[in-house]
Every structure is written in structure tokens, then in C-alpha cells.
Amino acid sequence: DIxxxxxxxxxxxxxxxRVTITCRASQGISSWLAWYQQMPGKAPKLLIYAASSxxxxxxxxxxxxxxxxxxxxxxxxLQPEDFATYYCQRANSFPPTFGPGTKVEIK
Amino acid sequence: QVQLQESGPxxxxxxxxxxxxxxxxxGSISNYFWNWFRQPPGKGxxxxxxxxxxxxxxxxxxxxxxxxxxxxxxxSQFSLNLNSxxxxxxxxxYCARHxxxxxxxFDFWGRGxxxxxxx
Numbered sequence: 001d002i003x004x005x006x007x008x009x010x011x012x013x014x015x016x017x018r019v020t021i022t023c024r025a026s027q028g029i030s031s032w033l034a035w036y037q038q039m040p041g042k043a044p045k046l047l048i049y050a051a052s053s054x055x056x057x058x059x060x061x062x063x064x065x066x067x068x069x070x071x072x073x074x075x076x077x078l079q080p081e082d083f084a085t086y087y088c089q090r091a092n093s094f095p096p097t098f099g100p101g102t103k104v105e106i107k
Numbered sequence: 108q109v110q111l112q113e114s115g116p117x118x119x120x121x122x123x124x125x126x127x128x129x130x131x132x133x134g135s136i137s138n139y140f141w142n143w144f145r146q147p148p149g150k151g152x153x154x155x156x157x158x159x160x161x162x163x164x165x166x167x168x169x170x171x172x173x174x175x176x177x178x179x180x181x182x183s184q185f186s187l188n189l190n191s192x193x194x195x196x197x198x199x200x201y202c203a204r205h206x207x208x209x210x211x212x213f214d215f216w217g218r219g220x221x222x223x224x225x226x
Contacts, residue, residue, distance in 0.1 A: 034212050043201055043216035044152065055214070087152060091211040095167045098152045 002027045002090055006099035012107040017078045021102045023071040023088035032092035035064055035073045038101075039084045048073065049091070078104070109134040111202050111217035119196075119224050125189040129202030129217055132183065136160050140205050141185045142213065143176060145198035155200075158185050159207070192224045 003026040013019050023033065031051040036044035046055045048064040051071055061076045075082055083106055088099040115127035129141065143155040156166035158176040166174045175188040189196060199221050203213040 032210050043203075043219050044213070045216075046212060046214050049212040050210070089152075089211075089213075094165055094211070095154045096211040096213075097154070100151050 001095060001097060002029065002092075004088055004090055004097050004099040006086075006088060006102050008102060009100065010103040010105060012105045013078050014107045015078055015080060017107075019075040019078055019082075019104060021073045021086055021088075021104075023066075023073070023099050025069045025071075025090055028068045029090050029092045031067045032090060033064075033066070033071050034089045034091050035062075036087045036089060036098075037082075037084045038087065044087060047086075075104075109204070109215045111204070111215055113200060113202055113217045113220040115220060115222070117221060117223060119192055119222060120226050121193055121224055122191055125187070125192050125196060125200075125222055125224070127187045127200055127202075127220065127222070128184050129186070130182075130184050131204075136178070136180060136183045136185075138207050140207060141176075141178070142203045142205065143187045144201045144203060144213075145196075146201070146219075147195075147198045153198075155187065155189075157205075194224050196222070197224045198222060 005024045007022045033051045035048040038044045047058050052064045063074045085101045085103045087101050110132045112130045119125045137160045140157040142157040158164045158178050173190050178185045199219040201219045203216040205213050
């Protein structure tokens, strides 16, 4: 199976900061990548699909980029409700596998 | 708006069968793959398997020998059975959907239910 890695595992940031999270696939997956946000005790929420397409209702401060093996999620101006764990997920074939997550914490 | 809701026992004894149901409301159960995921406490997400309304299933090879997913179209529900459970099966279990014939993007999820395996 294709493995997904993420960096950093956690990041401390302040409201208004720009935050970038990186995801890497062990093999090329074209643009078949999704990003999810998970608040504590809640289900994952789809933020971005096809590496860079914003899911309906997701604020425009979230953006995604990349293709092949390297991808990024950027939050342009961190808001209080953005403190959460973020997961990337490959979407090209079964089984869909997730990265280990990046926890965005308050500085 | 589609809503998914997991239900089932929160405590299961080792070696017994974990059984959960996901109820779908606000939309058709057709034209989607209905999936189960799990997340052990403090850990990442693992896909368990899916079922199509026709009954077609696909399972994660790591769990395939112990998993069965079934569908009840008349009640807009699908179910997960995981047998011979151990403490390693303790997790929050989620149901989620993705659209047939599209990449594996999971757009609606249930809130999740914690299942603890313990005697």
C-alpha cells in the first residue's frame, strides 16, 4: 500500500499566522489527495479534494497545492476555530490511507 | 442535508463480535459507497470497508477475515460486524459516504461511536 507521511507532527501558531502543512506519498498519486480537519471528539471534515479544490462551505483561507508525491495545505490567516488536527488522505485507490496527522496548537 | 448516525454497544467482550449500525437520513442510499472507518484513541484513521446498495462490498485486507458489512435498503441503514475482537479493536468507529465512480473523497461522516473491548 502507498504510505502517507506528514510534517510537522505538530505546530504552535498564533491567530493571524500563516500555517503550512506538508504531506508526502510514497508513490505518485497524481492529484488524488484530500485534506481533512478534525476537531477533538468530532468526525473528520473534508476541506480540500483533488489536492486543491475547496469543498463547499470551507473558508477561502484554506488552500491546497501539489501533485505527484508532494502536497501542502496552507491556512493563510489562522483563526481560533482552526486549532485542530489535519489529515491528508490519498484518494486514488483502495484502501484509502491517511497521514498520521498534524496538530495545530495555540501558541 | 445528509446525516449519518452510528449506533451500537459501547462495550464488547474480548473474542466476541462488535456490531454497529449506521442510519442514513436526508438523502438516498443509492449511488454511494457507504464506508466504515475507525480511530483508536489518540491515533490516526483506518478504513475498514464499504458496501454499495446492491450489496457489493470491499474490505481492508488487514481486517478482511473478521469483517462483514451489510445493507438494509428498506431502513436506509448499513451495518458492521467485526468478530473475534481484542483490545486492539478499541476505537471510535465512524461511518461515511463517497460518491460512486469518483475518487475516494468522503464528504459526509457520522459523529462516531466509541467501542471499548474489555472484559
